Each structure stands twice: as structure tokens, then as C-alpha cells.
Amino acid sequence: MPNVFLDDNLLKNSMYTFMENVYLLGVCINPEGTLIYVNPHFYKTTGYNEKEIIGKSWYEQFLPVNKIDTVIQTMNAIVENKYSMRSETSIVKKDGTQLIVEWHNVPIVDNDKVVYIVSLGIDVTARNEVELLLKLNEKTMRERAEMYEKQNKVLEDTKKGMLNLLDDAKQLEEALQHEKKSVELKVDERTKELNEEKARLVSSINSFPSGFVVTDTEGNVVLTNNLLNEIFKVRHTQWTLSEIAGYLEGATDFTAHYRKCTELKEPVLIKDIDIGRRYIELYIAPIFLSPLSDNTIGNIILITDITEEKILERSKDEFFSIASHELRTPLTAIRGNIELIKKHYLSKVSEQSFTEMIDDIGSSSDRLIELVNEFLNMSRLEQGKIKFEKELFDLDDLIDGVVFEMQSSAKEKGLFLKYENKNEKLPRVIADSNRVKEVLLNLVSNAIVYSDKGGITVISELADSYIKVSVNDTGRGISPQNQNLLFRKFQQANPSLYARDSSKSSGLGLYISKLMVEAMGGKIYLEWSQEGAGSTFTFTLPVSRG
Template sequence: MPTDTYSDEQNIAQQIYQRNRELLQERRRAEDLLFNVSEGVFAVDKEFKITIFNNRLNMMLGLPEGTALGKDVDDVIILETEKGVPVDIKQYCFLPPQKMPILTDLVLKSPVNDFFVKVMFSYIKSEKDEEDSECLVTISDVTKEIMLDKTKDDFLSLASHELRTPLTIIKSYLWMLLNDQKSPLGDQQKTYAERTAASTETMIAMVNDMLNISRLEQGKLNFNLKAGKIISSIQDGLTGFDLKAKEKNIGFKIDFSTLPLETDAYYDDDKFKECIVNLVGNAIKFTKEGEVKVNVENAGNYIKISIIDTGVGISPEDVPQLFQKFGKGQRSYEKSEITGGSGLGLYIVKIYIEAMGGEVGYSSPGDFKGSVFWITVPKFTQIHV
């Protein structure tokens, strides 16, 4: 005769079996989900042997299912920068969560096709044994987005080249009209021609900005870095800005009283001047009253140049757009019909200054209380010799 004890033991065994079966089904569902997600996913153990390798990665690398398991990750996953520099993926695994990077602009090498990818890491820590911990890596295929950007950039470059010649011709004919002594224009005609000439100059500047950005992003723009007298470059670059400020009845001042005149910096003189002209031009453009001040000072191993104005300032919601490509704040946009501008100037300043080893930044004493744009340029030291 069965006893109650036997019945209880059987019930416990049945419950354990049922729970194990449910856990197994859940694990299989999770593995199926991981295996079939649209992102490439793999995991490695502490010895960097592959423990998980999903279907998307098999397809990207042209591998039969299961062949990657157990292999060293370096034998299967080959990552490079766009310039062909190998990327050691192992150094990014098993870092603390707060130091886990997101790698972008990488190329996944494959016998099928090379892919532009973004790579993210997760440390799956074992609670029982540290040696059982794994690193989960997600590889996102961003080839379509990258190729779309490249196509857009190529179009902008081509369009800019094609636009520059007719714009230069228009500028030349307008100059001839405005300076024709034999058949001078009437007052109204002259006004129209001057406005057209100003708009043409704006268009030419915009085209040149787009060409420079295209060259920068394709790595075709060279920098002539060498020692130079930074104060002389600032004075030369800003020649005539005092007159522009005077036309608007605002003050203009360059203060380098705390920096020795002979201080050497390490920079590209022409591109540095372009940055200074851009920043000071913006300051004067958006300042209706008060003054624009250029402050030059020591900042450790750098020289810091701050452009301080009493203009409209930048609204807090627009600050994240500063120094971004085509980044134009609402206030600057409202004035675009009068002042012009492509939204490329600050982006070019950032790219140029960072290529010279410096930094860019912005601060404001408050809403509608002016702006402070600053850049730094490294001093010339024995390191550069």
C-alpha cells in the first residue's frame, strides 16, 4: 500500500522536474531569441574562447552554424579602423561596467563583404565563480548609414565644386557693375547690386565651408603645424574688425596684457586665423550694443583665446548643437535672413582647433547676457622639436 510519505516525495520530485523543464524551455527561448536577433552577438569566456555566436554573425562572416564555438576570438572576429589599423577586441572585454566603451567607425573584415560596425560590450559576471564570467559583445551593422553619409558628402563636395565657378563669375560681373565709371549705376540700382554682391559673398563662403568639411572628413586637408607668434597671428587675422565694430557702434578690444609678445604656439597659422575670424565675426554679428573683447592668456601648456560679447547669447536648449555640423540655434536662425550663415562655421572651428591639439568651448553668464567662446592652442615646447 502507498504511504503518504511516498506521495509527498513523488510530488516534490514532480515539482522539481516540472520546474527544471520550465527553466530549460526558458533558456531555449532565450537562446533562440539571442540566436535570431538582427544584431551580431557573441560571448567569450575568460580565456577569450567563443561560447555564444549567433546567426546574424554567421551570416555576416559566411560561417556554418556552430563552427565559431570554442575558437579564439581573434581567429574569428577581425576588426580594423577605416585606415586599416587592427583593433584588439580583447582589451575591451572584462572592464568594469563604467569603463565599457562603445566603439564606432570600425570595419568588420569578412570573406563575404566588409561591414562598417558599432561594437558594444557587457560584462556578464558569475556570482558563483569569477572564472565563469563572460563578456557579451554586440556588433551592429551600420554600413547603410555610413554609405548614405558618404554619398551625401560626395554630393555636397561635387555640388560645391560646381557652384564655385558660376558664383565667382557672378561676383566678378557685380564688381564690374559697381565700379563702372563710364556708366555708373543709379542709387537704387547700386543698392540692389551691393545686396546681391553681399549675398554672393555669403554663398561663396558657404561653398568653401562645405568643400573644407568634405576634405576634412575624407582626410584630404593638410595642416601646416609649426611654431609661430600667436599674438601677431591674432593681430593680423583681426585687422579691420575694429572698423566693423565701429560701424555697429559697439566697442572692440584685444587684450593680451598678461601674455608675453614673443610667446610661441604650435599651430597652422592660416587655419588658426580662419577660426579667430569666424568667432569674432559671429560675436560682432550678433551684438547690437556693448562690446566684443578678445582675451588672450596663459592656460598651462596652452594659450587660451576667449571671445567675449554682450550679444543675444545662446539659449540653454541650443547649447548642445554648438560645434555640430549645420548646428544653428533658434536665435541665430531668426537672424539668418540678415546675417547669413550656414551653420558650418563653429563645426569647422572645432575640427581645425582639435586637429592642432587644442580644445573649444562655450560659456555664458546667463540667458540674453552675452556669450564667451574660447579656444586653446598648444604652446611650442621642446616636445615639438
């Protein structure tokens, strides 16, 4: 077989992508036992964050005390012999509980020396628990079988004794007939209850606001509701998965989604499926035998018509866009006329109150134009109509420029404004420099507005393949209940609705910043806040790999 040339960078990127997206626990440690990398699934499963893991000892912090020596021996053997090993041990989650993990450990060798060990782990806690339960159940079943055998013997002996005591066969027959009627009555009552329960279940399913389908493990459709026919504009009394796939052909690969749900035993959600002048949402989820079981008995399929929701969403976006455009034209005219009045006529009027009115009209029109521009930016970002000019640039220079530009605003309130770079030289980032500047200006401006003493510090540092930029202030801080309002449209983290008048904010700044940062491949979030002490807002941007 011919050799296949593999590009090193492609291979590295592929392996990194695999580690970042695989639903297995992934860790990388050096021969001394220090953690140098864990994948997202490890964070999600254990509850730790990056600061609590990277650079920490694998043996001292994440293993039960009674397992440390065994794991150290295993890792030493891998390092000494340079071969892969499989092991099983417990790890301690952040909440103190333990997982049992089956590890596949592979040494990475450079110049005949193990430089680090990569381990992929499978959570086998549930499997071990099931095996233990099966063993216990087997023992219990044997004991019950013996008990039932003894009870049957007692019943047989009792039956013989009763027959011997019954001299009159007629009385015995009457007693049996009476018992038979009683049993039949109970069966009829139970049958009626089951039919009523079935009717309630069918009624509930038919009133469900989505097309409802239940399948068994063989892929046979065992139950549907009436809305399924309405969604696809057909009349079927019996459905098959192939028929559903046929109606969705060309819009989405229903068969592939169903197979994925069945094989991975995980829900699958597909949004905004266009089936010709209508939009639907597809949700497929496995049906587990019990909450603790990994065995499934089929799948549930929900097909929801979201056409009206899409129309409403589009109408709302178009309204914002059109209204903003129509508002900006007269507002610009107002502002222009105010400037003309100030330039040519204001000196001819001696009334101070008239001058104040003109200034108030001018500042109000400026604020309205700013709000309209924010509405337009929001609408364009939500509709994906803003083009981001991705470029390589030096973030240090951009931050220096923003700090210099906002310095006068900070000094007016008696606040300091400074920039700290935790790295000697930051690598260049790849993003839209103008949009990054907008985000940083918004964060610094907010910090100045909500700070009455102390000052603002902008901090940058390298974090893996991202540059982290934080804006720390010594302002009023944000209460825990109001932190949930951040990064939402028209929301401010202020307990009073009248605070907009003093801050002159629409509540769109953080929401627009979030849309822009995420469009450039980064994240923005509130890192820390305490009432009366201040807040730290942080955003990240990907660094250039070139």
C-alpha cells in the first residue's frame, strides 16, 4: 500500500479538533504528573474550570487517596517502558463525588524519551453499578425462587387439607363460581381503568402542539397524533419512518439524524427546516427503560411547525430596520438645523432660557440618533448583514489608543484609567479591528459611567489560543439577581428602570458587543462582580496561528 503524505499542521489541528469535540474524558500530563491539558468534556463531566486544573498535580488533587500509589506505579511503568496501557481508577469531581473511569493511556515519545502521556477515558460508573445490581438481582431471584417453592409446597398441602375437609362437592363448586365472578368483575374494572387511561393519553398526545411520533427499537412507528397529518398536509392512518424521510427529502437528512440519535442515545435538534413556504423544527430523543438504565425501548420524534414564529421574528427585524432608517433622516435634519441656529441666530437672542432649550434639543437629537444607530446595528447583526473585515493586527496598539481616547472622560470624574499587559509581547489577533474597538470602547465607557471613585484597569493576557482582555473597575458592582440581565436586549443590570435617564443608555451596548465578539470567534462574559467593590468584564479573541 503506498504511503500517504499527511500535512503535520493538518494532523495536529485534526487531533486537537478531535480532542476538543470527542465525548470522552481527555487529559494530558507530563511525566511528573502535572496536568497540561484537558478537553471540554472533562470540564463538563467533573465540574472544574481551567484555573482549577491546568498546572495542578493529577495525583494529589483529582485521585482518591487510596488510588494514588497505584496510578503512580502505572504512569511510571508507561514512562519507563514507553508502551500504552489500559487502566481503571476513580477520579474526584468538584462536588466531591467520584467517577469510575476506564483509561487508555498512550505515551508521547520524543528522542526516545516520554515527554507527556495522553489519556482518553470512558465513564464506566454506571456500567459497574449495573453489573453489581445484576449480581445482587441474581442472588435475590434465587432466594425468591426458593421461597416461592416452599410457599407452593405449603399451598399444595393446604389445598389437600381443604379438599379433605370439604365433604359437600356442591358447596365447593358454589364457592369457586362466586370467586370466578369476583375475579371477572375485577378484570372488567381494571380493563375499564386501562381504557380510560389510554383515552386520556391519546387525548393528551393529540392536543400536543407538535407532530408526535413514537418508534420501537426496530424503527417501527407505534404511535402518532393527528397534528402530524396537518403539518405534512396528508391523511395517513399508519406512518413509517421512510414516509417521514420522504416528506423531508431535500430539506434535511432525517434518516441520518434518526440514526445518530439511536446510535449515540442522545437527543438531536434540527432548527429552521424549510419544507416549502413553511418552516419546521425536528427533535428526536431516545426513550430509556428507566432513569438509571442505558437501555432504550425506542425514540420519540417531535415535528413542530414554526412558520408563524419565523414570520413574526422576520417582521420584528424588518420593523426595527425600517423604523430606524425612517427615524434617522428627520433626526439628522433636526440636528443640522440646530447647528445652523447656534451658528447664525443664537447670538441674536438674549434669553438664556432659549439658549438652554436649543442645547437641550441638540443633545436630545444626538441621543436619539445614537439610539437609532444602535437599533440599526442590532438589526443588521441579528440578520447577519454586517460584514466583518477579518485582519491581523496588534491588540496592544488598539488598547493603548482606546485608553488614550477615554482618558479625558475618566479624568472628568476623578478616575484613573490605565492599561496592564501581563505578557511582554502579545501575538497578533485575527478579527475586525474597528468592531473590537467598538466593544472595548463600550466596556470602558460603561466602567467610567458606573464608577464614582478609584478607576479602571484594562488587562490583556495570553490564554491558550486566545487573547483575553479584561476591563476591571472599582464601581458600584452588580447584584447577583441583576447579573442574569446582562447581554440581553434592552436590559441593564440596574435595579431601577429610571436609571436609563441618568446613564443615557438603551440597554443594547452589551448585547451588540456580544453579537460582534461571537461573530469574530470569541466570547464575552462577566468574570466577577461584587456590590460596592466593582466588576470585571472580559472578552476573548483568537490569535493568529501564522
